[in-house]
Amino acid sequence: MTADLYCFGESGNAYKVALTMTLAGYGWRPIFVDFFNGEARREPFLSLNPMGEVPVLVDEGKTLTQSGVMQLHIARKTGRFGAAPGDEDELLRWLFWDNHKLSGQIGATRFLRNFLNPAKRPLEVIAWQEARLKVAYGILDRHLASRDWVVGQAPTIADFACCSYLYYPEPFGFARADWPAIDRWLDRIAGLPGWEHPYDLMPGRPSDRA
Numbered sequence: 001m002t003a004d005l006y007c008f009g010e011s012g013n014a015y016k017v018a019l020t021m022t023l024a025g026y027g028w029r030p031i032f033v034d035f036f037n038g039e040a041r042r043e044p045f046l047s048l049n050p051m052g053e054v055p056v057l058v059d060e061g062k063t064l065t066q067s068g069v070m071q072l073h074i075a076r077k078t079g080r081f082g083a084a085p086g087d088e089d090e091l092l093r094w095l096f097w098d099n100h101k102l103s104g105q106i107g108a109t110r111f112l113r114n115f116l117n118p119a120k121r122p123l124e125v126i127a128w129q130e131a132r133l134k135v136a137y138g139i140l141d142r143h144l145a146s147r148d149w150v151v152g153q154a155p156t157i158a159d160f161a162c163c164s165y166l167y168y169p170e171p172f173g174f175a176r177a178d179w180p181a182i183d184r185w186l187d188r189i190a191g192l193p194g195w196e197h198p199y200d201l202m203p204g205r206p207s208d209r210a
Contacts, residue, residue, distance in 0.1 A: 003028040003059035006048065008035050008204035010115075012103055012165035013067040014055035015198040019160045020071045022201060023194050024078040032203040036115070068095045071157040081160070084152045091151045094158040101136045105129060106165040110172040114206070130173030137179050144181040148188060155192060163189050167197055170206070 003021065007014035007030050021028045033039050033054050041052045049056045049065045057064040057073070064070050075082035083091035098104075109129040112121055140162060143150065150158040166174060166186055176183040189195060199205045 001027070001060055003057060004031050005029070005202075006031045006033050006045070006056040006058075007054055007202045008033050009199045009202040010168075010204055010206065011035070011054050011202075012107060012110075012168065012198070013053075014202060015167075016067045016103075016157075016161050016164040017055050017057060017070040017074070018198070018201045019164070019195070020074050020081060020157055022196065023155075023160070023192055024074055024080040025194075026074055026078055030202050035204075036209060068099060068157075068161065071095070071161060075157050081155060081157050083156060084154070087152045087156075091156055091158050094150050095161050098158070098161045102133075102140070102162055103165055105133050105136065106172055106174070109133060110165065110168065110170055113172055114170040133173050137174060137182065141179040141181045144185045148185070155189065159185075159189055164198075 003026065005014065005017055005021070005028050007018060018028070018030065020026075033045065035054055039045055040049075040054055046052055048058075048063065051065060053065065055065075055067060055070065057070045059073070064073055072082075074080075109126060112126050112129070140150075149155050150162055163186060165172070166176075166182065167190075176186065
């Protein structure tokens with residue numbers, strides 16, 4: 001059976017799940033959500049996810065929302081990219097940190113800086129967000145300075161969560177050259193068999209709306 005991932009290429013949260021399934025060899029197909037034309041905020045999508053958010057995973061009759069839940073689901077079903085014994089709490093710590101301090105901040109900042117009408121962009125808010133993100137990048141870079149992976153000795157869903165937005169080309173206050181440990185880590189992830197860029201793994205990119 002093939003899982004359906006409701007997604008679009010510009011969603012870093014959807015990429016976390018798409019990348020996890022792809023690297024784990026889990027059968028899935030993308031279902032494009034026209035987010036920028038409001039599809040996620042009206043029916044029938046709201047019947048699928050009343051939160052009005054992408055991604056949504058439908059797998060063997062079960063509907064899951066929130067990317068971390070989906071990643072944990074795939075790790076449990078495949079036995080791949082979960083925490084080693086004793087590292088379970090550490091994996092969850094980084095998933096929650098990413099959601100609150102990294103991806104959650106990048107998603108909003110990237111949207112305001114790139115996808116909002118230029119006349120409506122709140123420049124002071126963007127600058128404040130980017131300053132907060134520099135703190136998060138520093139935390140992650142220092143953590144990775146002495147290790148190859150975020151948790152334990154092998155890649156886990158914590159890596160695929162934290163990396164998700166960092167491959168996107170649109171500006172949001174992040175330059176790989178400024179964070180050498182993150183830069184090396186992103187190369188390690190991209191070197192895993194089956195890795196693909198978000199715009200290659202899922203339908204929908206800015207040029208489609210140009």
